[in-house]
Amino acid sequence: MNHESLARGVPHAAPGAIVARALTGHLHIDPVEGHTVWFGRNRPNVDLCVGENDLRVSRRHGVLTRRDGHWWVSNTGQLPIRLPGTRWLFRDEESVPLNSGYTPLFVRGSREREHLLELYVADGTAKQPVPQHDSVTQPPTRWRFTHDEHLLLVVLGQRYLLHEANPQPVSRQQAAHMLAELQPDANWSVKRVEHMVADVRARLSAGGVHGLLREEVGEPVGNTLNDNLLRELVLSTSLVPPDLALLDPLP
Known part of the structure; x- marks a missing residue:
């Protein structure tokens, strides 16, 4: 399997399509209204297997759903899913819409393990980033105070x-x-x-x-x-x- 991260972009995907990648494989799903993508530990009964050797990961831990022109992520597992920005998504909470571009999800497992599920929602403009070895480093936004x-x-x-x-x-x-x-x-x-x-x-x-x-x-x-x-x-x-x-x- 190719372990190249989705963080580097998905150059060949229709607008609204989603690419999902875990340690065990990856999927490319077109933006069809009502389409669902299940992920979890039970490989035969999910679309993408995550944490297959970790009994803390639920057999069906979560689902991606296409509706109202967006992809949404829901948690159906027993342990929370960590989203960017220190946000946690718990079981039976309202679904969270995914923004265009790259979103890593971390499925909580045993002994503080977290299993990575990479997602990329295409907007039709994504390109592979160009190496910028010699470019000037962009400084962080430093806030000024009295x-x-x-x-x-x-x-x-x-x-x-x-x-x-x-x-x-x-x-x-x-x-x-x-x-x-x-x-x-x-x-x-x-x-x-x-x-x-x-x-x-x-x-x-x-x-x-x-x-x-x-x-x-x-x-x-x-x-x-x-x-x-x-x-x-x-x-x-x-x-x-x-x-x-x-x-x-x-x-």
């Missing part, structure tokens, strides 16, 4: 900058206390922390970052909004570990 915003975000995200295994944002109360120690004359309070962080999230959301608004993540919100914010700042290198030097004056 001095006080930057200091607040370093305080809030210090555990992420320390590369802790499962970091969480510092609480509003603790952040306000630390900031008051760093800037005794700056009138830091829990309310000021809340308002400034909310302003930063709104600004980044308007700039195209998903998962920073309450309506985008659902209830209960908990730390999700600030967790998403801090992960974006670290991944975009808007916050970097040397920023922790700003906290050196703390006792």
Whole structure:
């Protein structure tokens, strides 16, 4: 079998067609309304076998369906399917529409294993990417902040900058206390922390970052909004570990 990744494109596919690839094989399906493609562990009873030696993978773990001009993915298995953007799709949840282009799905298995199912929905314009060995590297989008915003975000995200295994944002109360120690004359309070962080999230959301608004993540919100914010700042290198030097004056 050819293990070439679909992430590199599908140059010869009709608009709306979907190509699916797993470790055991691949399929090319035309965009016929009502068409279904089953995937899971039971090779004889699915269209594409995924995780055939993993008993945590359901025999029919999920299905792709063509309807209303789109391909939709549904989870029919016992364990969740991980989609891009840290989203999880659970059994009996509403189907998720697939965007044109490349989408990797990760089927949860045993002992933290995840089985990859690559999908590519053609839009009629896909071409094999051209090698660009000598081209200038495109820098990430680095977000800019005022001095006080930057200091607040370093305080809030210090555990992420320390590369802790499962970091969480510092609480509003603790952040306000630390900031008051760093800037005794700056009138830091829990309310000021809340308002400034909310302003930063709104600004980044308007700039195209998903998962920073309450309506985008659902209830209960908990730390999700600030967790998403801090992960974006670290991944975009808007916050970097040397920023922790700003906290050196703390006792």
